[in-house]
Amino acid sequence: MGAATSCSGKSKARTCANGSAGHMKSNSHRSNKISACENGSAGQHISDSHELPKDSSSISSRHSVSDVPLRPSKSAGNTPHILRRSAGGDSKSLLRRSCGSQNLLTVDKVFSEDEYAHAALVRQMSEPIPASRSVPSSPRIARPPAKESHHVNRLQTENGLSLNEYHLLEEIGKGSYGVVRICHSESDHHNYAMKIMSKKRIIRKAGLMKPADRGKKDALEGLKREIAILKKVDHPNVVKLHEVLDDPSDDNLYLVFELIEKGPVMEVPTDNPLSESDARKYFRDIHSGIEYLHFHRIVHRDIKPSNLLLCDDGHIKIADFGVADIFEGEDALLSKTAGSPAFMAPEALQVVSAATRDKYSGKATDVWAMGITLYCFVFGKIPFNHNNRISLYELIKTSELEFPEDCQISPGLEDLLNRMLIKDPSNRITIPDMKVHKWLTKGGSEPLPSTYDNCTVLEPTEEEINNSIRSVPKIKTLILVKHMLKRGHFGNREKLNRMRYSTSSMQ
Secondary structure, eight states, X not given: OOOBOTTSOSOOOBOOOTTTTOOEEESSOGGGOOOSBOSOOOOBOOOEEEOOOSOOOOOOOOOOOSEEEOSOOGGGTTSOOEEEOOSOSXXXXXXXXXXXXXXXXXXXXOOOTTOOTTHHHHHHHHSOOOXXXXXXXXXXXXXXXXXXXXXOOEEEETTEEEETTEEEEEEEEEOSSEEEEEEEETTTOOEEEEEEEEHHHHHHHTTTTSGGGTTTSOTTHHHHHHHHHHHHOOOTTBOOEEEEEOOTTOSEEEEEEEOBTTOBSOOSSOSSOOOHHHHHHHHHHHHHHHHHHHHTTEEOSOOOGXXXXXXXXXXXXXXXXXXXXXXXXXXXXXXXXXXXXXXXXXXXXXXXXXXXXXXXXXXHHHHHHHHHHHHHHHHSSOSSBOSSHHHHHHHHHHOOOEEETTSOOOHHHHHHHHHHTOSSTTTSOOHHHHHTOTTTTTTTTSOOOOHHHHOOOOOOOHHHHHTXXXXXXOHHHHHHHHHHXXXXXXXOHXXXXXXXXXXXXXX
């Protein structure tokens, strides 16, 4: 069927072989040229989250603001409500470490005087609306929230397996934690993509089966974070979670997503890159989606073509929030690496121990990955390539950006790529500056929607993330339920007590 979806696990993309793109020209000094495609064997872009072995290399930019967007007014619907922060009270920490935070989705309501994260956005919201404003990219009518079902009724028939209202069809993807299958809803008669994951497999992969590790952290923390994010986001350029099936007596967790049948926008490498016109159209969608996420203090951390799904209407949806992170304050301060190696930013590849490593900006790393993605759009390959990961990291940190001589691009696009792929994150272009770039807006003739039009307010609570999935049941409970289902003993208390006793003796 050729269907693909956001939840198909970590997509793999082959790196380009030596010599496939013709001659390269350097942006600056030709004498410093380092080939971005050497040692031609193909490797894999795999998504991972790990501490790097020792290997080489801050961001500070703050302004003051006292107007910050808080919880939306009930009377205002989805329109962000701007409140003036009280001048009194102790200031909170501006930037807290994003990785390992216990309250992953809790956002402080009071910020220090140095906070500037929403300053530009607030100023933009307060400005009068120009008559030439473009059509908003995000409808202001909120979509229904994702449904939650805590009981899964499995029905096996000659036509296949059904889970509640969903009849499972063919498999369209496979990951390390489970599979993705197309399913048909008997309720609304639409097709969806169902991601089926084993909670116990996730726990085993996290290494928490070792006695020394038990109780140190929640092995399902990353999954909880992903689900909590997906439940709350509501934007036309971000994939939507339709329902969560989470039965405490079932090891599997079922996530039902909207089905994007065209799949990833492109494969990399490819001999058929996008035209500059199509690249601009798709990149505007990506920008709107990332602006929305950053506005709500979410960094994606794994932007790449295989995580950008093409809808039937020709627009892009951002998918796969497996390594996404929530931050507090003006930016995410990250210390661990995550995402696909070829799309990682230079500042994330530091040769320092985890204890002494400098924190780096999550927003700036998303911008870098967007730059690598845009390069892939127009050239069909990644700019920095090596089949050895350590050598690849060294190229990312030290090699100059080069463009193939046999593929001409406009000066505006070349300027945007150069500014997105600056090694120093403090000099890299930002999302607000990118929004008014001449290439993205066609010289200002096609402005992007304002932040006011593009973003709505959402605030996931600590309770929502804690309740996003249920815990894995004890083995004794599973055995008891199996006996009850097999023998039909649900109403006889005496027989039920006998079964409980026999089950306890088995442990």
